[in-house]
Amino acid sequence: MSSEVFVSRPHYDSRAVALGVPVKVPPVEPEVPQASVGSATAGYRSAKYTPAEWFSSYRTLLQQAGADGHEARSIQRESKTLYQDAEAATMRSQAEGTRLLGERLQDTHSWRSELQRHVEQLLADTESLLALKTRLERALDATETPCAIAGDNLNSRARRRGPDLVLDSVEEELLKEVDLIRSVQALLKKTAAQVATQIKMNREAKQTLESDWSDKYQAYNLDDHCGRYSNMSPDTQHHPSSATMQDQVCSRTLWTKFTQDNLSRALQEEQATNSLRMLVERVLLDVTEDLRVQCSSVDRAFDQRCVELTEAKTQLEMALAKVLEQIGAQERMIMALQRAIHNKEAPLRVAQSRLYLRSLRPNMELCRDEPQLSLEGELRQIDATLASLHRQLSEARGSMSRLEESRMALEKDINCKTHSLFIERDMCLTRRKRYPTISTLSGY
Template identity: 70%
Template sequence: MSSEITGSRRHDASRAVAGEAQQDYAPVETDVPQPSWGAAPAGYSAKYTPGQWFSNHHAVLERAGARHHEAQRIQTQSRVLSRDTEAACRDAQSAGTRLLGERLRDIHLLRSELQRHVAQLQADLEALLALRTRLERALDATEIPYAISTDNLSCRAGRLGPDLVRDAVEEQLLKEVDLIRNIQALLKRTITQVFSQIKMTRETKEKLELDWSDKWQAYGFDDQSGRFSNLSPDTQQHPGSATMQEHMCNPSSWVKFTQNNLSEAVQEEQATNSLRVLVEQMLQDTTQDLRVQCSNVDQAFAQRCVELSEAKIQLEMALAQILEQIGAQERNIVALEQAIHNKDTPMRVAQSRLYIRSLRPNMELCRDQPQLSLEGELRQLNGTLESLNLKLSEARNSLSYLEESRMELEKDINCKTHSLFIDREKCMTHRRRYPTMSSLSGY
């Protein structure tokens, strides 16, 4: 029983050693009969030979030494690998931190440039809004001179008689109306242009603000990333963070995008400056043109009032002379009528004498000297009466003409007085409300 147990244990130990050595050696074959698997025969114990024992011993020692050297090699390589990987990790982390710092610097530079242009666009936008307000005020200010000019034309249309003439004043007023209409159309087109520039400037500013906001967030993320270290307690595992995202851009397109935005901002700033200079010059020119035309109209009014005043004075002087002549002619007519009336008595005396003498009888009816004298006196009286009546008729006609001239002069004086009232009292007084240059400039 003990021999079976011993044989079985030795056989199991041999199999264990053989399995551990992974068939590194084989037992030496002898002529000793090998026991079969299972129980050994009674009175027989299975044993290895001394050579097998030594072979097994040396094999175990060799395996142990080989595994010892292999373990030392692995340990040495592990220490080198650990040291190299640690250095590589530190270098990679340092490079990442340095690149993040450079990236932060680039973002800061572009963000600062964006912020500067955003501030400039904001200033330009405020300037454009103020300019649009000025243009609108200038457009509103032109309504006053337009109303004044049209009112002057309407008032002067009420002139009477021969004073209803297309004079220099009316020509200048019509020029002023046309000038104001052209300026109003120009101001409206300029307001539309400024509004369009405001829209484009606002869109560009919003685009730059969006880019600046993105860079501000990116700067925060990269700054936070740069502050991470091996001692940071808030780092986490993100296995999929290194996956390439489809919408990522390359650095050149990133820079080009911002540069395009900045270029667009520069273009809008230049366009705004050019438009502001153009509008300032336009307002100055239109204001100057309106004031010059206003001066021309006022000068024409003043000249016309002088002409009307002189004409009125001349008419009044002529009227005074006519009135004096009318009075003298009336007195002349009275004198002629009295002279004609005074000839009635001598006429009756002469006619009575001739009638009485025509009653003389027979030969006494003689054409003697008294008869001839009476006949001559009668002829003289008839001629005198004829002359006096003719002169009286002429005087009466002259008086009629003088009356017509008086009425014509008085009517013309009334026309001149009415025209002077329109031009001086109504039109020129109304033109005192003409806007100042600052109002016409939109201030």
């Protein structure tokens, strides 16, 4: 036998070395002399294992190999189960994500369609309001003609003469028409301002909806692209920081509320537009009707005034004809009275001459005999007759003067009535024929 001494070796784990785990070296114990086997080994230490150690060593290795194999098979089963479960979970998560992306695409498409519908509705409402605003502006421009006509009528009637310059029903109706036109103009301006404000509100709401629609359009395209990704897609990349970025965005509730608020505001503007459109239509209808009714009232007052003036002028002309006839008769009467007075001159001279000559009788012959009394009576009669004739002539001349005054007054009044008729009928009513039509006053 060899003289070498068998020394036990430390246990060395090769798996730990393969896995990179630092091996803990056990402390070295002091060598204990082993009993020698046989006389050949007396006094020597052998470096070989004993059979028991040999059996123990390979049996330990077998046990360790068996344990390691069992552990490996267990780990393999667990690993297989783990990666199968992980694969299934990953596929389920990916499928769930794809499904949720599809639902998200449907929600986004639904909201986007609703936004598009309200955008188109707001666009149509804005176009209708622009048309109404144009009508209001045209209707406001159309009121300038009635205002000018009414003002011209008032100025023309201010040139009436004498007693015809009266505050009559025509004047009152014209003043009412002027006040009505001013009220209508103020109402149309106010309504046009309301329409302009509503147009601005509609455009702001439409711009908000379009911005939201544009965001959803981009989000839809991105989500659609995301939904088309698969494990075989060549354009996928690692983005480790993408998950942390998602923490900064809004929640689904806020996302839904944002669009609902935009749609609610758009709906409010649509309802306000419908109400305003009905109001504008009603305002245009009412102001047109009021202006036409007042115009008819003014025209009726003008017609009635023209009838009154024509009737008054006719009566004045008839009275003038009678006055002229009376003036002619009175002139003839004055001439007759003058001839009668002139015819009394000769009898008066005869009577006075006779009395004068008889007053020259001498002495007792100067008596009041019958001829004397007769002559005196004749003279008194002629004097009384002349006095009556002169008094009648004075009255006739006074009447003649009054008739002339009446003639001049009648002629003057007839001229006034003629002038007033010219103003009322030929000037005012002729100009009122240019009054705007109902369609023009309605803004068409």
